[in-house]
Amino acid sequence: WGDHPKRRFVVNDWGSYEFTVSPLAIRKFEQKFGYCMKSEDFVNAGLYNNSYKVPSPQYRDWIDFINEFVTAFGHRCVDLIHARGKKAFVFYNDHWIGLEPWGDRFKDIGLDGIIDGVFSGFETRKVAGTKDVKVRELRLHPYLFPTGVNGAPSFLEGGNPTLECKTYWIDIRRALLREPVDRIGFGGYLHLVCNHPDFVDYIQRLAQEFRMLRSLHDGDLPYTADLKVAILTAWGQLRAWGCCGHFNRGNYYNEVMESVSGLPVHVSFISFEDILQGGIPADTSVIINAGTVDDAWSGGECWANPRIIEAISEFVNGGGGFIGVGEPSALRHGSQYFQLAHLLGVDREIGLTRAFNRFQFDIAVKPHFVLRDLQSEPDFGVEVGNTYVLDEETQVLKARGRSPIITTRDFGRGRTVYLSGHKYTPDNVRLLHRAIFFAARAEEQFGAWLPTNPNTEAAYYPRHGKLVISNSTPDPQATEVMVPGGASVHVELEAYGSEIVEFNRAV
Template sequence: MSSGRVTLPVEKGMEKEVLELASKWGIDAVRDSDGTEMSEEIMKMGFEVYSTLCLIREDNEWAKANRDCLQQIYLMSDCCTAVSDVLEINPIEHYYSEQFELDTFHDPKKWWEVIDRTTGEVVDPEHWSFDREKKVVIIRKAKKWHRYTVSFLAYQIWEPVSMYNHKTNNWQTEHRLPVDPRHPKARAHLLETLDRWLQEHPNTSIVRFTTFFYNFDLIYDNEGKERQVDWFGYLSCVSPYAIEQFEKEYGYRLRPEDFVDMGYYNTPFRNPTKKYLDWMDFNQRFIAELAAECVERVHRAGKKAVMFLGDHWAGTEPYGKYFNRIGLDAVVGAAGDGVTTRMITDIPVKATEVRFYPYFFPDIFCDGGDPVGELLKVWLKSRRALLRKPADRMGYGGYLSLAWRFPDFIERVAQICQEFRDIHTMSRGTKPYSASFKVAVLNTWGKIRSWMTHQIAHSLWNQKCYSYLGVFEALAGLPFEVEFISFNDIKESGIPKETGVIISVGDAGTSWSGGEYWSDVKIQTTIREWVANGGGFIGVGEPTAFEYNGSFFQLADILGVQKETGFTMSHNKPKVVPEKKHFIIDDVKGNIDHGEGIDSIYKYSDNLKVLNIQNNSIALSANNFVKGRAVYLAGLPYNIENARLLMRAIYWAASKESEMFDWYCDNSNTECAVYPEAGRFVVINNTLEPQRTSVIRYGEKIIELDLQPMGYKWLEI
C-alpha cells in the first residue's frame, strides 16, 4: 500500500484515531473544518496542516462595531395586487429576519425602486413613500388591479454559509456577520486580520481560504428555509459604494432592477445582459486584485495559499480572465459526481484537490443514514472523471468523530484512497488517450462556465436539469477532449480548428440552448457551412430553438427534426417507424432513458433516421447534411448505458465510427482509460455487480477479463 495525497478533517479529542487513519488511509495532511478545532498534538504529528480561514466573518466584534461595512444585497418584494389607489407593501415580509435587515441608512428614494409589473414602468418616487415605523412602502395613485413590487437594499446580518452550518448542526453559537471588503476601512481591517492570523498560526503550512469575500446567492425565506439558491450569483457584491464606483468607471449607473432582474436575479440560465456582464467583470477584477494581495501575504509568511471552490467564491471565476492574477498554489473543491470533479480538475492552476462527498455532517452520518452508499455513488462517477483529468489530492470534510462511528465507511474510504493514488502511480502523470478530434459544448457562457452548466445548487438533483446534466456527466469520463465555447466565440473567431463535434444542450430560451442568438445570421451560416463540410452537430432537448422566420429549431435542416409549438398544427406530420439497426444504438439493451424528454418533435428532413420514439415524439434520430452529420436527443440522464450511447453518437456525428474501436470495451458497463506514454491502461467496472468484458484495439480483442463490483485492473499495453 502506498501513502500520501490525502487530506483528513480532524478535531480535538480524536488524536488516536488520526494516527490510525494515517496508516489506514495513508494521509499526509490534516485540516480543520467550520465548527472544529485542531489540537496542538495533531499539529505536531508531522502532517501538513491546512487551516481554514474566512476573512469576512473572522472578526465578529469589529463587524458589530462597523455595521455600515456589512455586506448588502438587493432583494425584490412579493408581487402585490392593488385593489385600490393606495397599496402598502412590506418588502421584507417573506425573507428570513435573522438573515436580512432593511437598509434604511441609505435613502430608499434614491436606492430602492417600485415597479408596476403589469406595465413594466418604474413608479415615480413622488408617488410612494417609506414608513420607517411600520417598515412598509406606501404607493399612492396606484392603478387598480395592477401588480407592484419593491426592489430594496438590505444588510446581511447572518453570514449565509455559517448560517447554513449553524442550522444543519443545531449550533448555539453567536451569529457571524459578513464584512464587505470593498469599503476601504473594511479592506484595511481584513488585511490586518490576515497578518495577525498568520502570526498566530505558526504550525499552519497551508492557508485554506473559504473562499474569499462574497458568497453565492443563498437566500432564506421567513420560515428559515431556502428560498433562492444560485451557486453562480453575484448578489452579495452589491452596495451603494460599489454602485458608485462602478458608475465612475463605466459611465452609467446600475438600477435596482439590474440586480433583481424581475425576480430572476440574473440566473445563469438566462442570457446575461451587457450590464450584468459589466457588473461581473467589475467585481472579478476587484476580487482578483484583493485576493492576490492576500495570497502574497500568505507567501511572505512562508505558507501556501489554496482556495476552496465554493462558499464565498463569487467573482473568483477559475475559468475567467483574471483568475491567474490571484497566484494560488492550489484549488480545493467539493465533488459529488464526475461533472463537479472535472469542474475542479480542469482549472488552470498549479494543483487541484477534490473534497469528496459525503461531508461528515449529521444529515448523512446518523441513525438510518447510508454514508457508504453515498460514498460509492460519488466514487463511481468521480473515478471516470479522474481517469480523464486526475486531481493532485483528495480529501473529505466535516466531523471525523461522526464518520468514525461507521467502520464500514472507514474501510471503504481506505480502498478509495489507494485507488486514487494508483491512478497517479500507474499513469505517471501522463495524458490519457483521446479521440483525434475535440468536442465543443456551445452555449451563451462558453469557457467561463466550463463544467458548470445546468447547475443550481452544487451537485443536487433538479427535475428540469437532470435530463441535460447527464450529457456532461457522461462526457466527464469519455475519451474526448472537451472545450466550452460561446456564440460570441463563433461570431468573432469561427469554430475552433480541432473541433469535430459541437454539442448544444438545453431548454428553449435559456442560455444553455442560446435563445435569441439563434436569430443571428452569422452564427447560423457559420455552423451550417461547418457541418456541410464534414462537422458533426448533436442537439439535446431544444437545440437551436428560437421562434423566428417561420421556424422554431433554426437549424432544423441540419438536425432533421422540428418541434411543433402550436403554430403548424394544420400541417400534416409524416409518420415514422424507428430503425432497428444503427451504429448509435448497437449497444442498446432495453428502453432508452430520455428523462423528462421533449414532446412534439417531428420529422423535418427526408433522409432522417429515427432511432427512438417516446410519447409519439422523436426522441433519438440521426441525419446527414451534405458531408456532415447531426444527432438529436430529447434528453439524456446519466447512466452508464446512456454514456455509451453518447459516445457512439459523438463518433458517428464526427464520421469516425472505426476510431471508436481503437480502445473499446464490449461490455458497456465497463470502460477503459489508456495512457500511451506510461505504457498502461486500466479497465473499470462502473456497476455494483461483477462484470466480464473484453478490450478491443484496432477492432481486435486483445484481452478478456473479469472485474469485481466497482473493480478495476491496470494492465500493460
C-alpha cells in the same frame, strides 16, 4: 434563521452576482464602463441573473468589473499570506463569485491551491481543469456531518456512508481517468467515523485507488481519440464544467456534461460570443448544444443572430458534427423553433402550428452504429416530446409514439444527431459516446480500447502500458476490451470495482 421550514433556501446558485451589488460598486462601475447599472439589470423581472439565464451584456460587464476587483483585492490578500510563509487556498464551492477560476484573470490572484467538495464527474473536471494553481483538491462526500449536505442521513441511524461514498466515487473516478487532480480530502467531525470501521477501511482502499489513478497520469495522457467536442452555451469557458451548483438532475445540459466528463474525447466549452469573435475553432469535430428553450445552456436569444446560424451551418456543411439534446437552438423566432432545424431535420411543435400536418416517418430498420450497445429501449428520463421530422432525409432511429427521440441527418458533408433528452446512465453514456463518433464521422476510431459491455468503461495509458477498466454499477461485470489491432482482453470486475491490465509494451 426564520425561513419557512418548507422553503429553507430561496435561491441556490453559486455563480450569481446578486450579492456583489452596492452603491459604491455601482458608482465605480459607471466610472469604468461609462453607464450606470439599473435595478432592473439585476432584478430582471424577478428572474435575477442566475446561471440559467443568458447573461446580458450589462451583466457580463458587471461580472468583469467584480472579477477585476476581486482579482486585485485577492492578490493583495494572497501576498499577505505568502509574506507570512503560508499557502493560500480557496474553496471553489458554494460561492466563488468574483474569482472566476476559469477566467483569464484567475492566475493573477496567485493562489496556491483550490478545493472543491464534489459529488460527480463534471465537478471533478471543473477542479481538474482549473489552471494556474499548484494543487487541485477534491473534498469527497459524505461530509463527516451527521446529515450529508444533500440531506442523506450519512452518519445517522439508517445511513450508509460507505455505499454513499462509493456511488459518488464511481462518477468521480471516471472523470479522474480523463484528467487528474492532486489530492483528495474530507471535511467535518472525525469522531463520526468511529462507529463505521467499514467506512474507514473503504476510504483507505479508495485513497490507494486514487493514488494509483493519479500516478497513471505521471508523464502520460490517457488514450483519447483525435476528436474534439465543443459544448456550446451562452456562458462558454467561463462556466466550463459548471451549472449552478452540484448535479442538477433532469437538466439536459448537466446530464450531458456528466456523461461527457468520463468519455475518451477532448472537450472544450465555447460561447456564442466566441463564435462571433473568432468563428468555430478549426479543430472542432462535434458541437453539442443541450438545454431547454431560453436557458443559458441551450443559448436562448443568442440563436436569433443569423451569424451564429450561418457559422454552424457552414461548419456542418463542411463536414462538422452537431448533436442537439432536448431543445437545442430553441427560440420563438421565425418559422423554426429549433433554429437549427434545417441541420437536425427535427423540430418541435409548441402548440402554435398544431394545424400543420407533419411528415409520417418510418423507424429505420437497419441496425445503426449509434444504437448498437443499447441494452434496452432508451430511457432519457424526461423527453421534450412533440418533436417531428421535416422530411424523409431525417433518419429516425427511435421514436416515442409519433415523436422521434433519436434521429440523424446528413447536411452537406457533415452529420447531425438529435436526442430528445439525456439522463446520465451507462446506456446513455454509451449512446452519446457513439453519437459523438458518428457525428464526427469517426466510427473507425471508436473501437480502440472500448469495452464491449457498456456498464464498464476503460482508459488506456500508452506510456505506462496500463489499461484501467472500471465498473460503474452495483453488480459484478465482465467485459471484453478491444485492443487496437484486433485482439481483445477479458476482464472481470467486482461491483463498483476497477482492474488494471498491463501490457508488456506500449500498444
